[in-house]
Each structure stands twice: as structure tokens, then as C-alpha cells.
Amino acid sequence: MTNEHSGFIGLGNMGGGMAANLLKNGHAVRAFDLSEEALVKAEGHGAVRAANAADAAAGADAVVTMLPAGSHVEAVYTGEVFGAAKAGALFLDCSTIDVATARRVSEAASAAGFAMVDAPVSGGIAAANGGTLTFMVGGTDAAFDSARPILSAMGKAVIHAGGAGNGQAAKICNNMLLGATMVATCETFAMARKLGLDPQTFYDISSVSSGQSWSMTSYCPVPNVGPQTPADNGYQGGFAVGLMLKDLKLASGAAASVGASVPMGNAAEALYQMLANQGEGERDFSLMIEMLEGK
Numbered sequence: 001m002t003n004e005h006s007g008f009i010g011l012g013n014m015g016g017g018m019a020a021n022l023l024k025n026g027h028a029v030r031a032f033d034l035s036e037e038a039l040v041k042a043e044g045h046g047a048v049r050a051a052n053a054a055d056a057a058a059g060a061d062a063v064v065t066m067l068p069a070g071s072h073v074e075a076v077y078t079g080e081v082f083g084a085a086k087a088g089a090l091f092l093d094c095s096t097i098d099v100a101t102a103r104r105v106s107e108a109a110s111a112a113g114f115a116m117v118d119a120p121v122s123g124g125i126a127a128a129n130g131g132t133l134t135f136m137v138g139g140t141d142a143a144f145d146s147a148r149p150i151l152s153a154m155g156k157a158v159i160h161a162g163g164a165g166n167g168q169a170a171k172i173c174n175n176m177l178l179g180a181t182m183v184a185t186c187e188t189f190a191m192a193r194k195l196g197l198d199p200q201t202f203y204d205i206s207s208v209s210s211g212q213s214w215s216m217t218s219y220c221p222v223p224n225v226g227p228q229t230p231a232d233n234g235y236q237g238g239f240a241v242g243l244m245l246k247d248l249k250l251a252s253g254a255a256a257s258v259g260a261s262v263p264m265g266n267a268a269e270a271l272y273q274m275l276a277n278q279g280e281g282e283r284d285f286s287l288m289i290e291m292l293e294g295k
Contacts, residue, residue, distance in 0.1 A: 004026075004027050004028070004061045004062060004150070005027075005028045005030070005059060005060050005061050005062075006022055006027045006028065006029050006030070006060055006061065006062045006063070006064060006150065007029075007030050007031075007032075007050070007056035007057045007058075007060035007062070007063040007064070007081075007085075008022065008029050008030070008031040008032070008042075008047070008056065008063075008064045008065075008066075009031070009032050009033070009053045009056050009057070009063065009064070009065045009066075009067070009076060009081075010033060010065055010066035010067045010095070011031055011032075011033035011035070011038035011039065011041070011042050011066075012033070012035075012038065012066065012068075013125050013128070014066050014094075014121065014125060014128045015033070015038075015066030015094075015128075016038055016041055016042065016128075017125065017128035017129035017130075017131075018064070018066060018094065018128050018133070018154045019031055019042055019045065019047060019064075020042070020045040020129070021128075021129075021131040021153055021154045022064070022150070022153050022154060023045050023046045023047060024045075024131070024153075025153035026153075027150075027153065028048070029042070029046070029047040029048070030047065030048045030049075030050045030055070030056050030058075030059075030060065031047040031048070031049065031050060031056060032049075032050040032051070032052060032053050032055065032056040052080065053076050053080040053081060053084075054080040054081065054083065054084035055084070057080065057081040057084045057085045057089070058084045058085070058086075059086055060085065060086070060089060061086075061089060061090065062089065062090040062091070062092060062146075062147075062150055063081055063085060063089060063090070063091050063092070064092045064093075064094060064150070065077075065081075065091070065092070065093045065094065065095060066094045066095055067093075067095045067097075068095070069095070069097060070095075070097035070098045070100075070101030070102070071101075072095070073093055073095050073097050073101060073102075073105060074101055074104070074105050077091065077093075077105050077108070077109065078105070078108060082108070082109070082112050082114070085114065087113060088113065088114070088115075089114055089115075090114070090115045090116070090117075090143065090146050090147060090150075091109055091114055091115070091116040091117070092116075092117050092119050092147050092150060092151065093105070093116070093117070093118050093119065094119050094120060094121055094135070095120065096120045096121075096168065096171055096172070096246070096247060096250070097118075097120075097168060097250070098168065098250055098253060098254065099165040099168045099169050099172070099254050099257075100165075100257065102118040102138065102164065102165045102167070102168045103164050103165035106118065106138075106139065106164035106165065107164070115139070115140070115142065115143040115146060116139060116143060116164070117137050117138060117139035117143050117144060117147045117164075117167065118137070118138040118139065118164065118165060118166075118167040118168050119135045119136065119137045119138075119147065119151055119158075119167050120135070120136055120167050120168055120170075120171040121133040121134065121135055121136075121155070121171075122134040122136070122171065122174065122175075123155070124238065124239055125237075127155075128154075131153070131154055131155065131156070132155060132156045133154055133155035133156070133157075134155060134156065134157040134158075134159070135151045135154075135155050135157065135158045135159065135167075136159055136161050136166075136167045136168075136170040136171050136174075137151070137158060137159065137160050137161060137167045138161050138162060138163060138164050138165050138166035138167035138168060138169070138170075139160075139163065139164055139167075140163070140164075141160075144160045168250075169254065171247070172247055172250045172251040172254055173251070175244070175247040175248070175251065176247070176248060176251035176262065176265040176268070178214070178215065178244075179244055179247070179248050179265070179268040179269070179272065179285070180264040180265060180267070180268045181213045181214070181215045182215040182219070182221065182244075182268075182285060182286060182288060183267070183268050183271055183288055183292075184213075184215075185213060185215040185216050185220075185221060186221050186286070186288040186289035186292050187289075187292050188206075188211070189202065189221065189222050189289060190289060190292045190293045193293075199222045199225050200224075200225050203216070203220060203222070203225045203226055207226070215286075219238075219286060220286075221286035221287075221288065221289040222289065229286065230283075230284035230286060231284070231286055231289075234283075235283045235284040235286060235287040235290075236283065236284065237284060238284035238285070238286070239284060239285050240281060240282055240283065240284065240285065241272060241275050241276050241280050241281050241282070241283055241284070241285050241287060242276055242281035242282065243285075244272050244285040245269065245272040245273060245275075245276050245281070248265060248268055248269035248272055249269060251265050251269075252265060252266055252269050271288065271291075272285070272288070274291065275287065275288060275291050278291070
């Protein structure tokens with residue numbers, strides 16, 4: 001679906017690369033961000049600068065948003081986008097936000113005559129830049145079918161998770177599992193080392209045994225063990241502690257709202273809060289191993 005006119009609002013670490021891939025795949029993009037630096041970078045990729053969010057949405061066939069939190073998403077859509085977008089425009093919110101807000105904004109969009117999907121992503125900054133993100137999509141079948149070609153221009157996998165809000169539900173369930181397994185992987189490596197096991201030897205055993213997980217085999221928290229990971233780079237880059245904590249807080253809030261018991265998720269949240277409180281919010285979440293080892 002080339003030559004489609006897309007508005008893009010939110011050109012941060014993730015949004016900047018996503019907008020660049022839309023442009024690379026033949027979309028005309030009118031972009032807005034509060035950061036002048038982000039706007040200049042987007043212009044360098046071929047985007048047209050918009051004066052504000054409403055200007056980015058005006059006349060667009062589709063509007064993509066990548067914003068920090070639910071409050072921003074709701075304010076941008078209800079305060080600016082709904083009033084400026086052309087009739088029948090498609091909205092794709094790729095932010096990671098709470099399920100309740102995602103559903104509320106989607107209902108408001110539908111009532112105003114627009115189609116909308118929530119389409120949070122997995123894959124991080126490198127995947128955003130490389131166009132290899134995974135999108136977990138909530139919305140009607142028709143909205144999903146309309147959104148798929150746009151999302152495919154920015155990612156490698158586009159999966160329909162169900163109705164409005166289900167994309168967000170899938171994202172926070174996945175990331176709660178990730179947070180808990182990373183903590184378990186870190187504490188296990190720390191214990192193995194204290195018991196006299198060489199980390200590489202333990203990795204060689206556990207990575208082909210029943211304790212295997214993605215946190216172990218694809219994202220090992222021990223430097224120089226397994227494939228290259230942020231652990232090999234002083235825990236720089238990768239998935240920030242602060243973002244892991246944000247997702248765990250969203251997960252615990254969602255769990256409380258539906259009466260789900262998530263003791264492991266709650267424990268992971270508390271531990272990542274401790275790590276963030278130590279001023280480590282910007283470093284990779286596999287840094288957990290150093291906190292558990294008392295470093």
C-alpha cells in the first residue's frame with residue numbers, strides 16, 4: 001500500500017525508526033514530535049514536518065502514534081486527532097499503555113466514525129530501526145485488515161490478538177513473563193556461581209535442559225556467555241530497566257483490575273523498582289544479576 005498518506009505522532013527512540021521504515025516503503029509521512037532534533041531527523045528520512053499533532057493527522061489516510069503513556073495517547077486523540085482527521089481515517093496506536101485506556105480511546109474513535117487498532121510492539125530500538133518489530137494488534141477484523149499493510153512496512157510479524165485492548169493485554173502479559181524469567185535466570189546464575197559452577201558450563205547445561213528460556217539462551221545476563229547481549233557491553237543499550245518497570249506496573253494494574261493473581265509478576269516489579277531506585281533506569285534490564293550479586 002504505497003503512496004498512502006500517513007500522519008506520525010511521536011518520533012522518539014522507537015517512533016523515529018518506525019516512521020523511517022514507513023517512508024522507505026513508499027508512504028508519504030507527515031510527522032510531529034515535541035523534539036526539534038527528532039523532527040530534523042525525520043525530515044532527513046523524507047518526512048514532512050507537521051506543526052502539531054492535529055496538523056500531522058489532517059488529511060491522512062492513517063495516523064500512527066508512538067507515545068509514552070496512556071494519558072498522552074488519550075489527550076492526543078481526543079484533544080487533537082479526532083477533530084482534524086478526515087472521515088474514515090484509520091488510527092494505529094503503537095504505544096504501550098494500559099488496557100482500559102486503549103479500550104476507551106478505541107470506543108471513542110469508533111463513536112466518532114474512525115477505525116482504530118492498538119498495536120504495541122516487541123523488539124526494541126534495533127528492531128524499530130531495522131523494520132523487524134512484532135506487532136500485537138487489538139481491534140475489529142476490518143480494522144486489523146486495514147492496519148496490517150501499514151504495520152508490515154515497519155515489522156516482520158503482525159499478529160491479531162482479538163478485540164480492542166487485546167494488543168495491549170498480549171504485550172503486558174508477554175513482558176511480565178519476560179521480567180519474571182529474567183529475574184529467575186539472574187538469581188540462578190548467581191547461585192550457580194556461588195556453588196562453584198562455571199557460568200559457561202551452567203549455560204551449556206541449562207540452555208538444553210528444562211530450565212531453558214529466552215532470557216537464558218537469547219539474552220544471557222552473564223558477560224561473555226551465550227550470544228552477544230547488552231551484558232557484553234556493560235549493560236548498555238537493549239531494553240531499559242525503566243521500560244521493564246513501566247510494563248510490570250501496567251501488568252500489575254491490569255491484574256488487579258480483573259482479580260488475577262500474579263505473585264511472580266509482583267515480585268519482579270518490586271525487584272525492578274529497587275534497581276531503578278539505585279539510579280539504573282537507563283541500563284539494560286539484565287543488569288538485575290549485578291543487584292542480586294550485591295555488586
